[in-house]
Amino acid sequence: MSERIILSFPVEGTCFNYRVAGAAIRDGHVLVCREDDDDYCMLPGGRVEMGEPSNVALVREMAEELAMPVAVGPLLFTSESFYGREGDRYHELGFIYAIALPEQVRPGGEQPFLVREDEGHLLQFSWLPLEGPALKEANLLPPWLPARLRTLSGVPEHVVFHEGGVVE
Numbered sequence: 001m002s003e004r005i006i007l008s009f010p011v012e013g014t015c016f017n018y019r020v021a022g023a024a025i026r027d028g029h030v031l032v033c034r035e036d037d038d039d040y041c042m043l044p045g046g047r048v049e050m051g052e053p054s055n056v057a058l059v060r061e062m063a064e065e066l067a068m069p070v071a072v073g074p075l076l077f078t079s080e081s082f083y084g085r086e087g088d089r090y091h092e093l094g095f096i097y098a099i100a101l102p103e104q105v106r107p108g109g110e111q112p113f114l115v116r117e118d119e120g121h122l123l124q125f126s127w128l129p130l131e132g133p134a135l136k137e138a139n140l141l142p143p144w145l146p147a148r149l150r151t152l153s154g155v156p157e158h159v160v161f162h163e164g165g166v167v168e
Contacts, residue, residue: 005050014089020058021045022099023076023149029107029127030149032140036122040139043096044125054095065118066125068105073098075156081142083163
């Protein structure tokens with residue numbers, strides 16, 4: 001087996017990330033993930049590896065994180081994000097796809113509904129309602145995402161985000 005090369009690397013004080021994520025939307029809720037030491041949540045996903053198509057990377061990441069199969073649907077968003085976190089600068093290229101989880105995995109019940117260990121961190125997966133304050137209270141990042149998840153157009157959107165604002 002050849003060496004896995006994750007497309008995340010430092011360049012002159014900025015870290016470049018190539019990330020893929022899945023938006024599982026069911027019964028008016030979206031599945032989010034929070035790492036144990038973060039004050040924000042995100043859509044489940046991870047980094048793409050060299051030579052790996054983004055949709056294949058998403059299937060791999062979901063198998064690693066959720067330990068369940070997913071069906072990858074249409075591309076919802078591509079994004080270019082420029083932001084800082086904990087003193088570090090990031091330039092992130094992202095692809096967000098619609099995903100379908102097994103039928104029995106549904107909102108409701110105690111949240112988080114799933115807690116798993118990944119790379120030394122506990123990942124907590126929860127269903128949050130799309131409407132109301134839950135996504136803001138959970139600090140779903142990137143900040144442009146909650147509003148756009150509520151108004152999906154059916155056509156892939158390209159979003160360029162600079163910390164402090166959104167440019168389309």
